[in-house]
Amino acid sequence: MQKSYRNYALLFIAISTVFRIFWASQLEFGNDEVYYWLYAKYPDISHFDHPGMVGFFIQFFSFNLFFDTELVLRLAAILPISIAMYVVYLIGVFIKDEFIGFLSVLLFNISIYGLIISGTFILPDAPMVLFWLLSFYFLIQVIPELPEKSSTLKLFLGFLCVGLAIYSKYQAVYLLIGAFVYVLFFNRKWLKKGKFYLAFIFPLFSVLLILYWNYQNDFISYKFHNNRVSFFNLSFNKDAFLREILGQLIYNNPYVFVSILLMLVAFFRNKFVFDTKITNFFLLFSLPLIATTIYLSISRDTLPHWSGVSYLTLIPLLAVYISNHKNIQRNLIRGFCFLLILLSVVTIEINNGWFLPTPKSAKKETLGKQDALMDLYGWQQTSEKVSKVLNDKKLTHLPIISEKWFPAAHIHYYIARPNNMLVYGVGDLPAIHKYYWINKKQPPLKNKEVLYITDSRNFKNPEEIFNQYDEFQLVKTISITRNKKVVKNVFIYLLMKD
Known part of the structure; x- marks a missing residue:
């Protein structure tokens, strides 16, 4: 026994x-x-x-x-x-x-x-x-x-x-x-x-x-x-x-x-x-x-x-x-x-959304903001769709900047990593955390052109947070879907200095 x-x-x-x-x-x-x-x-x-x-x-x-x-x-x-x-x-x-x-x-x-x-x-x-x-x-x-x-x-x-x-x-x-x-x-x-x-x-x-x-x-x-x-x-x-x-x-x-x-x-x-x-x-x-x-x-x-x-x-x-x-x-x-x-049911439901309510928002910049489960969904889809845009427009040589450690780390893993791109945290230490040290391990950020990628769960207008750049061009807005319904938007910006 x-x-x-x-x-x-x-x-x-x-x-x-x-x-x-x-x-x-x-x-x-x-x-x-x-x-x-x-x-x-x-x-x-x-x-x-x-x-x-x-x-x-x-x-x-x-x-x-x-x-x-x-x-x-x-x-x-x-x-x-x-x-x-x-x-x-x-x-x-x-x-x-x-x-x-x-x-x-x-x-x-x-x-x-x-x-x-x-x-x-x-x-x-x-x-x-x-x-x-x-x-x-x-x-x-x-x-x-x-x-x-x-x-x-x-x-x-x-x-x-x-x-x-x-x-x-x-x-x-x-x-x-x-x-x-x-x-x-x-x-x-x-x-x-x-x-x-x-x-x-x-x-x-x-x-x-x-x-x-x-x-x-x-x-x-x-x-x-x-x-x-x-x-x-x-x-x-x-x-x-x-x-x-x-x-x-x-x-x-x-x-x-x-x-x-x-x-x-x-x-x-x-x-x-x-x-x-x-x-x-x-x-x-x-x-x-x-x-x-x-x-x-x-x-x-x-x-x-x-x-x-x-x-x-x-x-x-x-x-x-x-x-x-x-x-x-x-x-x-x-x-x-x-x-x-x-x-197991919750895991399957997060990926399929059969019973979860579809996120709604009057603005495309805030779609899915209140859906915490979206942290665990949509990034593989984002990786595929964003990578296609970046490769088609020949933008993968540019670094990506972010003002906060999230969604910077998601962007780093799912977008920058497969495309061999660099990610920089541009902000105060309490906001960028580990990126303060990552920045030091990479070449100094002197590019006149950079990419800013964000989603509707974490959206911030780049014109309001990156005043060191002069031009802000929205390259593409990408819809992330689940069960054929749009649950989040991803925004790709090209930021330029004169």
């Missing part, structure tokens, strides 16, 4: 992987994904928005962009998260048994954050989730125990993975907070052991790499993130707060979210009793980040997926809490199957 649960876990991980490969092969890149492709095309030890790990993952899985398609690049998320699912299984086995490990895999797969956001799309979350869970798996076997009885190898592996997680995304520093607070309050004997401090060399090295890049670039990453996550703004932003709570509810699955709340209430009321040192370890490695994102949302706009990895961390403990519920295994399998079918 024990062996069967391991086989069941592997079976469901395999099914999840197959479905995620299908979704990845059908959907075009979203804004963030195509932006992180730039991390692989222009690698560096760190970047304006995040450290460099996601770019290195993309390089590794695509053989340094030798295979440069949506599916292959998304393998940098799909395969690591499949491994992360198995790590969650191992955590469940460690804290109790293989049945808990199996339930943990099912709970992971009904999480939108686990299955889609980190598990299918190319985001820094994919490597962070993998290394976060690996670090948790190693450290939970070591830090709650007496130092003399603990594995030095697992201690070092745990902190190595902490360093790799931090090098994937900044919030992984909460792993260090969890480890230090646990030792300080529950196992101070570690404070007398040199190997505990020596293990910190791994996350310290990651931090030093990030600091070195920022030292070379006026600590621009910290200035950027400080504006996003200030801890001392006392104003109340009701919309941001409600959006964060609702987002956490949806991203982590209402069932998982509510069950975790019930588990926490039961724990603090002494109605959920499990191994105390294990339970405390779970809570200290997960609740601080969740609490921080909720606190920040009181005064600032936040993103619900910032705390997603903390919910994934709590999943094995949640599996213990719900393991005695009637028909829990059967119900989770049903939920897993329902979600796979639902997301």
Whole structure:
């Protein structure tokens, strides 16, 4: 029976992987994904928005962009998260048994954050989730125990993975907070052991790499993130707060979210009793980040997926809490199957638009502006149609300029890349992000003629934003269709200096 649960876990991980490969092969890149492709095309030890790990993952899985398609690049998320699912299984086995490990895999797969956001799309979350869970798996076997009885190898592996997680995304520093607070309050004997401090060399090295890049670039990453996550703004932003709570509810699955709340209430009321040192370890490695994102949302706009990895961390403990519920295994399998079918239908519908309302606008410049799903559709069609125009009019020798990182990154991948064209960000650093550094790697922009390409989801009149040019010629307006209906317009401009 024990062996069967391991086989069941592997079976469901395999099914999840197959479905995620299908979704990845059908959907075009979203804004963030195509932006992180730039991390692989222009690698560096760190970047304006995040450290460099996601770019290195993309390089590794695509053989340094030798295979440069949506599916292959998304393998940098799909395969690591499949491994992360198995790590969650191992955590469940460690804290109790293989049945808990199996339930943990099912709970992971009904999480939108686990299955889609980190598990299918190319985001820094994919490597962070993998290394976060690996670090948790190693450290939970070591830090709650007496130092003399603990594995030095697992201690070092745990902190190595902490360093790799931090090098994937900044919030992984909460792993260090969890480890230090646990030792300080529950196992101070570690404070007398040199190997505990020596293990910190791994996350310290990651931090030093990030600091070195920022030292070379006026600590621009910290200035950027400080504006996003200030801890001392006392104003109340009701919309941001409600959006964060609702987002956490949806991203982590209402069932998982509510069950975790019930588990926490039961724990603090002494109605959920499990191994105390294990339970405390779970809570200290997960609740601080969740609490921080909720606190920040009181005064600032936040993103619900910032705390997603903390919910994934709590999943094995949640599996213990719900393991005695009637028909829990059967119900989770049903939920897993329902979600796979639902997301497959949504994927097919995004590409075909049989039931989606057709975008309408009084102006062709704003068609589809409110349709967020258009980020994932129409760019392959745009590539073919725009490339034909550029080649027919012999314009592919000209550089493309953009005032913002989006849709610049989409234009870069789907238009400039296949036509061997250069893209320049022309604007302030907060607007062009990575293009500030890309510009420096390319010949200085001295052309008297340039192209400006935009679409009706992001339209801005070039005459209003590029006053360094004197003439603005609309070369072509291209209609992007879905199910024989126009859903977006693409505009090609030729900008000239006297």
